[in-house]
Amino acid sequence: MTQTAGLYIHIPFCERKCGYCDFYSITHLELVDAFVDALIQEIQLRGRWGADYRFQTVFLGGGTPSLLLPEQLHRILGGLREQFPILRDAEITIEANPGTLSREKLRAFRQLGINRLSLGAQSLHAAELRFLGRRHTAEEVMHNVSLAREAGFENINLDLMTAFPGQTLDSFRHTLEQAVQLHPAHLSCYTLIFEPGTPFYHRMKTGELPPVPEEKEVQFYQEARRFLEERGYRQYEISNFARDKAYICRHNCIYWNYHPYLGLGPSAHSFDGKQRWANIRSVSSYIQHLKAGRLPVDFQESLTPEQQMFEYIYLHLRLRNGLDLAAFRQRFGMDLTSRYRGTIHRLLSEGLIEPPNGHLKLTDKGWLLADTIATYF
Amino acid sequence: MDIKNIRNFCIIAHIDHGKSTLADRLLEFTGALHQRKLQEQILDSMDLERERGITIKAHAVRMEYRSSDGNQYLFNLIDTPGHVDFTYEVSRSLAAAEGALLLVDAAQGVEAQTISNLYQAIENDLVIIPVINKIDLPNAQIEAVKHQILELIGCPEEEILLVSAKTGEGVNRVVQAILEKIPPPQGNPGAPLQALIFDSSFDVYRGVVALIRVFNGEIQVGDKIRFLATGREFEVEEVGTLLLKRIPTKRLTTGEVGYLICGAKNVRDIRVGDTVTHALRPAAEPLPGYRQVKPMVFAGIYPVDSQDFEDLRNALERLALNDSSLYFEPETSSALGFGFRCGFLGLLHMEIVQERLEREFGQSIIVTTPNVVYKIITTDGEELYIDNPVKMPSPVKIARFEEPYIDAHIITPPEYIGNIMKLASEKRGILQNTTYLDPTRADLHYHFPLSEVIFDFFDRLKSVSRGYASLDYEFAGYRASELVKLDILINGEILDALSTIVHKDRAYDYGRKLCRKLRRLIPRQLFEVVIQAAIGSRILARETVKALRKNVLAKCYGGDVTRKRKLLEKQKEGKKRMKQVGRVEIPQEAFLAVLSADD
Numbered sequence: 007m008t009q010t011a012g013l014y015i016h017i018p019f020c021e022r023k024c025g026y027c028d029f030y031s032i033t034h035l036e037l038v039d040a041f042v043d044a045l046i047q048e049i050q051l052r053g054r055w056g057a058d059y060r061f062q063t064v065f066l067g068g069g070t071p072s073l074l075l076p077e078q079l080h081r082i083l084g085g086l087r088e089q090f091p092i093l094r095d096a097e098i099t100i101e102a103n104p105g106t107l108s109r110e111k112l113r114a115f116r117q118l119g120i121n122r123l124s125l126g127a128q129s130l131h132a133a134e135l136r137f138l139g140r141r142h143t144a145e146e147v148m149h150n151v152s153l154a155r156e157a158g159f160e161n162i163n164l165d166l167m168t169a170f171p172g173q174t175l176d177s178f179r180h181t182l183e184q185a186v187q188l189h190p191a192h193l194s195c196y197t198l199i200f201e202p203g204t205p206f207y208h209r210m211k212t213g214e215l216p217p218v219p220e221e222k223e224v225q226f227y228q229e230a231r232r233f234l235e236e237r238g239y240r241q242y243e244i245s246n247f248a249r250d251k252a253y254i255c256r257h258n259c260i261y262w263n264y265h266p267y268l269g270l271g272p273s274a275h276s277f278d279g280k281q282r283w284a285n286i287r288s289v290s291s292y293i294q295h296l297k298a299g300r301l302p303v304d305f306q307e308s309l310t311p312e313q314q315m316f317e318y319i320y321l322h323l324r325l326r327n328g329l330d331l332a333a334f335r336q337r338f339g340m341d342l343t344s345r346y347r348g349t350i351h352r353l354l355s356e357g358l359i360e361p362p363n364g365h366l367k368l369t370d371k372g373w374l375l376a377d378t379i380a381t382y383f
Numbered sequence: 384m385d386i387k388n389i390r391n392f393c394i395i396a397h398i399d400h401g402k403s404t405l406a407d408r409l410l411e412f413t414g415a416l417h418q419r420k421l422q423e424q425i426l427d428s429m430d431l432e433r434e435r436g437i438t439i440k441a442h443a444v445r446m447e448y449r450s451s452d453g454n455q456y457l458f459n460l461i462d463t464p465g466h467v468d469f470t471y472e473v474s475r476s477l478a479a480a481e482g483a484l485l486l487v488d489a490a491q492g493v494e495a496q497t498i499s500n501l502y503q504a505i506e507n508d509l510v511i512i513p514v515i516n517k518i519d520l521p522n523a524q525i526e527a528v529k530h531q532i533l534e535l536i537g538c539p540e541e542e543i544l545l546v547s548a549k550t551g552e553g554v555n556r557v558v559q560a561i562l563e564k565i566p567p568p569q570g571n572p573g574a575p576l577q578a579l580i581f582d583s584s585f586d587v588y589r590g591v592v593a594l595i596r597v598f599n600g601e602i603q604v605g606d607k608i609r610f611l612a613t614g615r616e617f618e619v620e621e622v623g624t625l626l627l628k629r630i631p632t633k634r635l636t637t638g639e640v641g642y643l644i645c646g647a648k649n650v651r652d653i654r655v656g657d658t659v660t661h662a663l664r665p666a667a668e669p670l671p672g673y674r675q676v677k678p679m680v681f682a683g684i685y686p687v688d689s690q691d692f693e694d695l696r697n698a699l700e701r702l703a704l705n706d707s708s709l710y711f712e713p714e715t716s717s718a719l720g721f722g723f724r725c726g727f728l729g730l731l732h733m734e735i736v737q738e739r740l741e742r743e744f745g746q747s748i749i750v751t752t753p754n755v756v757y758k759i760i761t762t763d764g765e766e767l768y769i770d771n772p773v774k775m776p777s778p779v780k781i782a783r784f785e786e787p788y789i790d791a792h793i794i795t796p797p798e799y800i801g802n803i804m805k806l807a808s809e810k811r812g813i814l815q816n817t818t819y820l821d822p823t824r825a826d827l828h829y830h831f832p833l834s835e836v837i838f839d840f841f842d843r844l845k846s847v848s849r850g851y852a853s854l855d856y857e858f859a860g861y862r863a864s865e866l867v868k869l870d871i872l873i874n875g876e877i878l879d880a881l882s883t884i885v886h887k888d889r890a891y892d893y894g895r896k897l898c899r900k901l902r903r904l905i906p907r908q909l910f911e912v913v914i915q916a917a918i919g920s921r922i923l924a925r926e927t928v929k930a931l932r933k934n935v936l937a938k939c940y941g942g943d944v945t946r947k948r949k950l951l952e953k954q955k956e957g958k959k960r961m962k963q964v965g966r967v968e969i970p971q972e973a974f975l976a977v978l979s980a981d982d
Contacts, residue, residue, distance in 0.1 A: 014941055196937040196938055197937040198937075199936070199937055199938070220932050220933055221932065223933055224932050224933050227933070244935055244936075244937065244939075245937050245938065258940060261939070261940050261941050261944065262939075267941055269941055269942070273942065274941075274942070275941045275942040275944070275945070276941075277941065277944070282944065282945055284942070284945075305945075307945065313948065316948060316951070316952075317944060317948055320947075320948075320951065321939065321944065324935075324939060356909050356910070358909070373935070374932060374933045374934070374935060375909065375931065375932075375933065375934050375935065376934075376935040377934045377935050377936060377951065378909065378931060378934045380951050381951055381954045381955045381958055
């Protein structure tokens with residue numbers, strides 16, 4: 007039986023680190039060549055893994071994958087196509103920082119079969135971009151979007167950030183307006199998270215960066231929803247909006263729909279439905295392991311049926327379409343609404359879920375409390 | 384063994400002054416155990432005891448010693464519990480001995496607990512052998528401690544022994560002193576049997592095992608015996624001596640210490656302090672000093688999940704097999720459902736029971752705020768003893784309120800007297816007098832309401848005196864007091880498990896602090912939670928826990944799923960330990976908030 011699956015490739019390099027980001031990346035660009043060799047080696051070692059799957063998506067994330075030369079990306083994508091059954095119409099995404107793109111580069115991406123571009127815009131205000139430690143300008147974002155269009159990219163995403171210190175509702179509205187004028191296919195709006203280990207986290211702990219009060223966060227969040235929905239962007243997940251069904255990010259839906267995925271590269275996570283594992287979070291160890299012909303796996307867990315069920319529930323509840331009760335029954339052999347009768351009743355009476363009707367869905371109020379709701383299951 | 388060659392003794396010492404280490408050294412010195420077999424600190428055998436460094440149950444150990452003159456001696460070391468909750472048990476252990484080692488830490492000096500036990504020993508006519516321990520410590524103040532001891536017992540200075548139980552230095556002189564100074568037991572082996580029970584514990588295979596000291600007569604296997612206080616009769620199944628484990632013997636005779644097994648299945652049949660005699664030839668009189676131990680502190684213990692009520696009952700029953708001073712009976716709370724009202728000797732005893740229920744029996748429990756037993760004289764002249772604030776009659780029916788008082792001694796270096804007096808007045812203490820043991824130690828004699836002392840008094844005392852002050856107390860009867868019942872309302876409903884009885888003048892302040900504390904302890908919920916403190920219908924304080932508006936992680940991709948699940952699993956675990964009261968989830972700590980409402 008074939009099954010939907012996704013491929014994630016982690017490219018752990020950045021020109022410089024942003025203070026809020028906790029994705030694994032380093033700035034030693036001299037290691038890129040050795041990394042690409044190691045990645046090719048990992049692809050080959052993992053070749054048999056995907057035999058039963060049909061890969062619908064490839065996601066080149068990071069880090070800043072757009073730093074790689076087209077030749078390097080060519081080797082990587084060529085290696086993937088050789089080893090894994092990737093569908094002809096697969097969604098292939100690359101993440102890029104505005105300002106790192108040129109007309110030539112974008113054309114080369116297209117020629118490699120990359121059909122989705124995700125730009126880390128974050129804000130379209132000079133001062134805010136400086137605060138976030140971004141090197142690009144608002145103009146570069148706009149310029150890059152038009153270059154990408156010219157190169158043939160239809161499916162463009164902009165990442166935006168909300169509720170960071172210093173941002174006002176007005177400045178956020180302005181960013182949203184500018185972003186929408188660029189007519190991207192997709193928008194992600196992320197509330198700033200102070201991730202332990204990041205410079206922002208440290209500055210928050212020392213009191214230098216006071217976090218935005220919860221009330222304010224809620225306002226930003228609701229403003230994003232109202233604004234974007236009014237302009238035809240439909241929210242399909244907690245932080246994600248698409249202009250059309252066709253532009254919903256298929257790769258990220260693999261995570262939320264609890265489909266299997268294979269992650270390659272340092273710190274990348276993989277999941278086969280029962281087990282999850284992660285690669286080592288160090289470029290040099292990653293290279294060493296693969297030079298020695300070993301898989302660079304650093305963490306592995308077998309999920310109990312209970313854990314699978316729990317993950318399945320909280321991931322699906324992040325989606326506007328919610329959780330398909332029939333699919334749940336088929337996968338776990340039990341009826342969710344009867345097993346969690348008390349919980350469902352409680353959540354209904356608090357107005358956090360819609361009355362179950364084939365699907366279990368959060369209400370607008372519930373969406374903001376998805377994590378608390380998860381703890382009731 | 385000739386009775387002349389028997390020595391029965393205790394060690395009186397404050398926690399951490401080295402009692403267990405000295406006991407180990409004595410065992411080693413007399414050859415009762417080889418060093419290799421020496422598991423550190425033999426006497427404290429319950430895990431919990433070892434962890435807390437206190438001895439909860441008394442034990443006894445027998446040592447045979449051949450002295451340099453070639454005579455064979457028999458030493459019985461009778462251990463004593465080291466906490467104020469167990470004062471009565473201590474007194475019975477002391478009554479079983481002829482002598483006591485007064486063991487004082489060379490760096491710490493004499494503490495209140497030591498003094499009170501010492502006085503008990505003197506009352507029991509025990510010969511006291513003063514020993515200063517830990518003389519190897521760099522901060523040992525041997526001269527000062529000597530001086531304190533001289534003030535206390537007035538012995539010739541050269542009789543104070545200097546010892547390091549850690550290194551073994553001076554232990555030989557302790558053995559010599561035990562042999563020379565402690566008198567052998569008296570008594571008549573031909574007289575009717577009189578044996579004192581100074582400890583009883585439960586063995587799952589053998590039933591109750593009593594530790595006894597024979598004062599007159601003999602006891603042997605097959606004897607029909609009677610316990611004078613309970614009147615229960617049994618047949619002796621086994622007697623023996625205690626050599627780290629039980630060694631059966633044919634009989635125990637006058638002057639000896641050993642154990643007794645007689646088929647009793649309930650520790651309540653064999654009470655500490657009771658006298659064993661023969662059923663057919665009973666002693667005319669019981670040995671003096673018996674009293675029935677009454678719990679001083681009460682609290683509700685409830686299962687977190689009400690379905691575990693029967694499990695909890697089972698666990699309490701099994702605990703009570705071993706702990707005759709634990710009292711419990713079923714009760715119901717409108718907030719917490721079915722549970723038990725439990726009585727304890729003191730707060731430490733309560734904490735021990737709580738920990739054992741959780742650790743040994745795997746129970747997930749909620750312990751409500753402890754209270755003392757209040758006395759109410761109704762308008763009809765009836766006397767009521769109230770062990771649960773919920774049972775308090777309506778205020779119009781109360782003619783008079785009385786609360787238990789204690790007689791307390793606080794021993795402290797003089798520089799902390801000011802702090803301590805401030806604390807004491809906050810706790811409604813009444814100073815009786817101040818005496819100086821020496822220029823560096825004052826003894827403050829106070830009367831306190833017991834309820835003020837069972838909460839955080841001891842910790843506060845330690846903190847205002849940098850750990851130097853020590854406390855000892857005994858019950859001193861009931862006294863009139865102006866008390867009121869303070870209720871806590873959560874979203875308008877009384878949470879009965881949080882009701883307390885407080886002094887009228889303290890109610891307002893206390894209610895405010897308690898509300899503030901609860902606001903911090905009750906996590907934000909899906910709706911607003913209002914916390915109020917009230918006396919009757921009069922609201923004294925109000926706090927609000929705002930509704931949770933947003934709790935969702937912005938990003939949740941492939942690499943986040945495991946981390947996120949673990950986080951949520953932890954939160955789920957936390958929720959399991961909360962009690963749902965109406966719609967509100969209340970963590971266990973909230974039910975004990977009253978204990979530390981002062982911060």
